[in-house]
Amino acid sequence: MAGHTLYEKIWSRHVVTDFGNDEALLYVDRHLVQEVSSPQAFAALDKAGRKVRRPEAHIAVADHAVPTLRNGDTFADELARKQVERLNQNAAKHGITYIPMDGAGHGIVHVIGPELGFTLPGAVLVCGDSHTCTHGAFGCIAFGIGASECASVFATQTLRQRRQKTMRVNLEGGLPHGVTIKDVILALIAEIGTGGGVGYAIEFSGSTVRDLSMEARMTLCNMAIEAGSRVGMVAPDEKTISYLEGRPLAPSGDVWQAAVKDWLSLRSDEDAVYDREITFDTSALAPQVSWGTTPELTSPVTGVVPDPDAEPNENRSEKIRKSLAYMDLRPGTALAEIAIDRVFIGSCTNGRIEDLRAAAGILAGRKVASGVAAIAVPGSASVKTMAEAEGLHEIFLAAGFEWRDAGCSMCVGINEDRLAEGERCASTSNRNFEGRQGIGGRTHLMSPIMAAAAAIAGHITDVREFL
Ligand SMILES: CC(C)[C@H](C(=O)O)[C@@H](O)C(=O)O
Ligand code: SF4
Numbered sequence: 390m391a392g393h394t395l396y397e398k399i400w401s402r403h404v405v406t407d408f409g410n411d412e413a414l415l416y417v418d419r420h421l422v423q424e425v426s427s428p429q430a431f432a433a434l435d436k437a438g439r440k441v442r443r444p445e446a447h448i449a450v451a452d453h454a455v456p457t458l459r460n461g462d463t464f465a466d467e468l469a470r471k472q473v474e475r476l477n478q479n480a481a482k483h484g485i486t487y488i489p490m491d492g493a494g495h496g497i498v499h500v501i502g503p504e505l506g507f508t509l510p511g512a513v514l515v516c517g518d519s520h521t522c523t524h525g526a527f528g529c530i531a532f533g534i535g536a537s538e539c540a541s542v543f544a545t546q547t548l549r550q551r552r553q554k555t556m557r558v559n560l561e562g563g564l565p566h567g568v569t570i571k572d573v574i575l576a577l578i579a580e581i582g583t584g585g586g587v588g589y590a591i592e593f594s595g596s597t598v599r600d601l602s603m604e605a606r607m608t609l610c611n612m613a614i615e616a617g618s619r620v621g622m623v624a625p626d627e628k629t630i631s632y633l634e635g636r637p638l639a640p641s642g643d644v645w646q647a648a649v650k651d652w653l654s655l656r657s658d659e660d661a662v663y664d665r666e667i668t669f670d671t672s673a674l675a676p677q678v679s680w681g682t683t684p685e686l687t688s689p690v691t692g693v694v695p696d697p698d699a700e701p702n703e704n705r706s707e708k709i710r711k712s713l714a715y716m717d718l719r720p721g722t723a724l725a726e727i728a729i730d731r732v733f734i735g736s737c738t739n740g741r742i743e744d745l746r747a748a749a750g751i752l753a754g755r756k757v758a759s760g761v762a763a764i765a766v767p768g769s770a771s772v773k774t775m776a777e778a779e780g781l782h783e784i785f786l787a788a789g790f791e792w793r794d795a796g797c798s799m800c801v802g803i804n805e806d807r808l809a810e811g812e813r814c815a816s817t818s819n820r821n822f823e824g825r826q827g828i829g830g831r832t833h834l835m836s837p838i839m840a841a842a843a844a845i846a847g848h849i850t851d852v853r854e855f856l
């Protein structure tokens with residue numbers, strides 16, 4: 390009999406009731422709660438007169454609506470204030486830890502989970518947020534759920550789920566100079582499409598992945614959902630262990646020793662069979678930039694805006710045409726000539742310390758082009774503190790960036806950091822749908838060093854010229 394994949398092993402450990410047909414009631418170890426997706430779940434709980442079954446298995450933090458310019462708790466808009474206050478009240482009522490906006494542990498859910506050691510290998514972790522796949526970088530099954538599912542997790546600590554098919558993506562060949570894991574995942578999505586991973590739990594493996602830091606693995610798994618996969622994961626190794634050691638909520642003492650032993654044994658068997666397997670050569674990639682309104686409409690920065698009339702596939706041709714109209718781009722334009730108005734460095738994709746270090750490396754001794762407004766938004770208060778201890782904020786500020794407090798910020802147009810109609814942004818976030826960063830705003834996804842280079846040049850540019 391064939392061996393098992395990492396996903397299947399963790400899945401089996403969590404089955405409470407097997408319903409057959411790949412459906413099971415799954416035990417959920419951890420639940421992260423944010424302000425946008427939780428109100429209905431808490432309301433459902435209250436309506437049913439149910440209590441939270443295991444309050445210590447949940448952590449609540451407001452990240453989407455919080456202002457990133459704050460002294461104390463100054464909200465620009467009442468709605469946002471109410472949303473955040475409601476989360477605080479709901480958490481208090483149900484005995485769930487709430488991390489306040491001005492707390493040292495504050496940040497984007499997908500940044501603070503790992504920082505706190507709340508995210509652990511081998512676990513099943515959920516959150517009412519599609520980018521929960523980020524946590525899979527630690528070798529756990531982590532996925533986004535809907536509001537009614539959140540209510541079920543609160544009340545029962547279980548979820549009825551369908552087991553995903555498994556897909557292994559082998560990334561081989563390492564990263565060329567100036568190319569980051571963000572470029573790899575964008576290029577991969579350009580190749581397999583935003584539907585390429587639908588129905589699959591992706592396990593990323595291969596030499597490129599083993600060499601990645603935990604931060605980069607999180608960037609990689611973060612965007613599994615943009616390829617259609619609710620789950621992205623990387624098997625735990627020594628890097629996973631040393632990242633987690635000593636984190637506030639990670640186990641300690643004998644329990645830690647036992648956990649490490651177990652975690653390091655958690656990997657796919659040699660003879661495991663995946664439903665789909667692809668190998669992607671990363672050794673000759675160029676930095677990538679999206680030019681359309683889905684992440685798959687991405688090309689190397691050395692390329693040009695494609696011509697929809699030259700695209701034989703009608704479906705794709707139509708997608709390109711629609712994108713170019715919204716993005717106000719003409720076929721044949723060199724991507725490296727597209728002028729930008731705004732730069733956003735942050736989000737749960739690229740708002741971690743390494744991202745800020747890398748961007749600062751490009752910005753040091755240089756200035757943001759005139760007419761460009763640029764903001765750097767650390768993914769968490771702890772990232773901000775670390776960055777400031779290293780003097781990175783001074784580099785950003787000297788270059789002409791704004792240096793903000795943590796939050797989702799301009800990744801999503803539901804707080805006051807938004808693009809104005811028609812503005813074009815070089816962004817390190819993960820989604821470029823119409824209106825994503827503000828109604829009528831135009832998003833180009835790229836890596837932190839590419840965004841920093843664009844800020845300096847005033848247009849999209851090949852960061853390798855700045856290295
Ligand atoms: C608002 C939230 C539920 C949403 C998500 O599910 O991912 C957001 O975080 C996003 O990135 O689009
Ligand atoms: S930073 Fe962006 S992608 Fe991440 S959770 Fe917030 S809105 Fe979603």
